[in-house]
Structures are given as C-alpha cells and as structure tokens.
Amino acid sequence: MGIAAAFVPGFWTFTFLRLLVGIYGRKVSMIVAVVLEVFMGVIASFLPDYWSFTIVRMIVGFSVGGVMVVGFVIIMEYVGSEKRYIISALYQVPFTLGHIILAGFGYYFRDYMYFQLAISIVNVILLLYICILPESPRWLLAMNKTEEAIEILQRVAKINNMPVDDIRHKIEMDQMERQSSTLKKGTVADLFRTPNIRKNILVMSFAWFTCSYCFYGMAQYITHLTGNIFVNVVASGFVCFCACLIAIPVMRYMNRKMSVVLSNAACGICLLVIACFPQGIAAVVFACIGVLFSFIVFVIVYLYCTEMFPTVVRNAALGISSMMARVGSMIAPFVVDLGSYGVWCAPVAFGVFPLIAAALCLLLPETKDCELLTTLEEGEALGTDRQRTRNRNEPIEIT
Numbered sequence: 001m002g003i004a005a006a007f008v009p010g011f012w013t014f015t016f017l018r019l020l021v022g023i024y025g026r027k028v029s030m031i032v033a034v035v036l037e038v039f040m041g042v043i044a045s046f047l048p049d050y051w052s053f054t055i056v057r058m059i060v061g062f063s064v065g066g067v068m069v070v071g072f073v074i075i076m077e078y079v080g081s082e083k084r085y086i087i088s089a090l091y092q093v094p095f096t097l098g099h100i101i102l103a104g105f106g107y108y109f110r111d112y113m114y115f116q117l118a119i120s121i122v123n124v125i126l127l128l129y130i131c132i133l134p135e136s137p138r139w140l141l142a143m144n145k146t147e148e149a150i151e152i153l154q155r156v157a158k159i160n161n162m163p164v165d166d167i168r169h170k171i172e173m174d175q176m177e178r179q180s181s182t183l184k185k186g187t188v189a190d191l192f193r194t195p196n197i198r199k200n201i202l203v204m205s206f207a208w209f210t211c212s213y214c215f216y217g218m219a220q221y222i223t224h225l226t227g228n229i230f231v232n233v234v235a236s237g238f239v240c241f242c243a244c245l246i247a248i249p250v251m252r253y254m255n256r257k258m259s260v261v262l263s264n265a266a267c268g269i270c271l272l273v274i275a276c277f278p279q280g281i282a283a284v285v286f287a288c289i290g291v292l293f294s295f296i297v298f299v300i301v302y303l304y305c306t307e308m309f310p311t312v313v314r315n316a317a318l319g320i321s322s323m324m325a326r327v328g329s330m331i332a333p334f335v336v337d338l339g340s341y342g343v344w345c346a347p348v349a350f351g352v353f354p355l356i357a358a359a360l361c362l363l364l365p366e367t368k369d370c371e372l373l374t375t376l377e378e379g380e381a382l383g384t385d386r387q388r389t390r391n392r393n394e395p396i397e398i399t
Helices: 002-024 026-044 050-078 084-090 094-106 113-130 137-142 146-159 166-179 195-227 229-253 256-274 281-308 311-341 345-361 375-379
Strands: none
Touching: 002 026, 002 281, 026 050, 026 113, 050 084, 050 137, 050 281, 050 311, 084 229, 084 281, 094 113, 094 229, 113 375, 137 146, 137 166, 137 311, 146 166, 166 375, 195 229, 195 256, 195 311, 195 345, 195 375, 256 281, 256 345, 281 311, 281 345, 311 345, 311 375
16 A cells, blocks of 8 residues: 555656656756656655655656656667667666666665665766756657757757758758648657557557566565675676677667567566576576566667657657556565465566567567657558658768
C-alpha cells in the first residue's frame, strides 16, 4: 500500500512533464525535470519520516526518468541515422558509471541523510542546461516554427564546419512536402487511436516493462546469492557497462527487431536455467548473463522506440514506455521474495516474461536506417505497404 500510494505523485509528475513536452517543447520539459531532480533530491535528505521520504523519492525517480527520456529524445533528434546506434549506446554509459560510483558513495556515506544529500548535490551541475541547452529542431519543425529551427541548424552546422548555404532551401522544401499532412500537436490518445501505432506502443511498452522487471529483479536476486552489497553493485554496474559496448556492434550488424527478439530470448533462457541450478556459482554466472542481455535490450529499445514513433508523439511514446519500465522495477522485488515458496519460483517468474516479449516483438516493424518520422500518418504507415518513401539522397547533414 505504501509503494502504491507513493506511486501516485510520481505518476502525476510524469503526466505534467509529458504535457510540458507537448506544449512547450523538449528544452523546457528537460529543465523542469532537472530542477525537480536536484531540489527534490536535496529535500528528501532532510525528511524525518518514512512516508514523506518515500513520496519525495518517487517524485525524484520520475524526474530522473524525465531527464533520461527527454535527454535521449533531444540527442536522437540531432544525430543523423548513420551514427544513431553508436550515440544511443554511449548515452547509457554515464548511467552505468553512475551505478558503479554509487557503491563508493554508499561505502563512505553510511548515514542515509548524508548519502542522499551527496548524490543530490552532484546533480546541481545539470542546472547549466538552463543556459546552454538548445531546443530540438525536429520538434520546432513539427510545430511549424521553421525560422527557429533553421537558425539552430545553421548554428550547429557552423560549429561542425558543415555548409550552411542550402539548409534553408532544404528545410523549406521539406516543409512544403508535408503541407498535405496536418502537423498537429500529438497527445497520448494519438498513440492508441490508429491500429498500427496502437499495436506498436502496446508491444513496446511490454518490452520495456519486461527488461526493467528482469534487470532490477535479477540484480536484486544476485544479492541473495552473494555476500558484499558494495561488490554486488559494482559488479552489476560493470555488467551494464559491458552491455553498452556489446550493443554497439549488435545494432550495427543486426536489425532492430531481431536484436531485441534474440536478446530477450537469450535472457529468458538464462533465467530459466537458474531454476535448475538455483544456488552456487552456476546460478550467479547465468544470472549475470541474464542481466547482461536484459540491459542490451534496454539500450536497443531506447533507440528502437525513438525510431518507431513520429516527432509529434515520440516523447509521449518514450514516456509511456519508461513508465511501464518503472512499473516493472516496482514489481520485481516482490517476485524475488517468491523464493520462500521454492528456490525455482523467482527464476521461472523472471524467465517467462522475456520469452513472451521476444514473441511479441516479432510483430514490430523494422526501423534500422530509416529517417526519423515526423507525422502521425508516417507512424501509422511504418512497416506497411503504405510506408512513405522518402528521399534520402539529399539529407541535411549538420553533424
């Protein structure tokens, strides 16, 4: 009951941030999320009782989710399709390094108040985004703010020593092509209004739910198998770091759909094997491999989700998927406790879901090497015979 009650403020925090993204753009919502993360984190360190601390920490958790999701969207909307897979994997590296460094904070700050204060004050540097963060040109174009988008693209092109002369012409021609499609502000309802987009968001949400459920659940399950909690956190973070590096060649040489399907299947098989060897070194090894594949899925679905949904609903799609991932991480600790009913119960409960996710992901369209979509019509046509053929011979290169 306590966790469920604490979830409500976090849910409305997510909803508020999503509304900001739709109305005011990526930059404003990112800054709001950062401010919430920093100040709520500091406030949490001084709260005297369990309930107030839990509720504020939930708000911190969803603001962190907002920072990660909006930050990823901004980066992906700047990067060209050729380097997108590398950047999407490297984007997760600071997350894994933070995971590892967290063990050091925990080791030296044993009092929870000082620990919470220390990890929150570090984030103050993110307030620099107020001054230096640019808006996403793709969002500006989707909102018909063409002049602002052109100005930003020309500035970025100059920084990267790229030609700026033809940027205005290409942007204006692209906008004219899209005049037949109504570029409206997308809402969460648009993700469920048409059958193809609805299918994609439901499957994608389940994929995010599953990888978070398995990742956090098995990370906690490993702590039941081994001793030192600080070593466990470092080891788990190192496994995630390796997953980020492995994901780069996986995304380069395999398509998105099959990489997610095979990684989920491998994760599920590893976790089911633990049911046969629930104790000892074998269990730890297979659990670590399962966590590795689970995090590889996490890295890939961030990019896969970004490529699958158009600009006007991209942040909403990532937001809903991220929220489902939070639900998975909330359920995971209760599943770990199923061990009291049998040592095989938790591994089986974790292992079945990635296999289901692998089967469902076969229904998703392929997005590798596709230009990012802009309109709802393009999103609905993705993976069908009606998919719009776009001219890729003259991309606007600014990176």
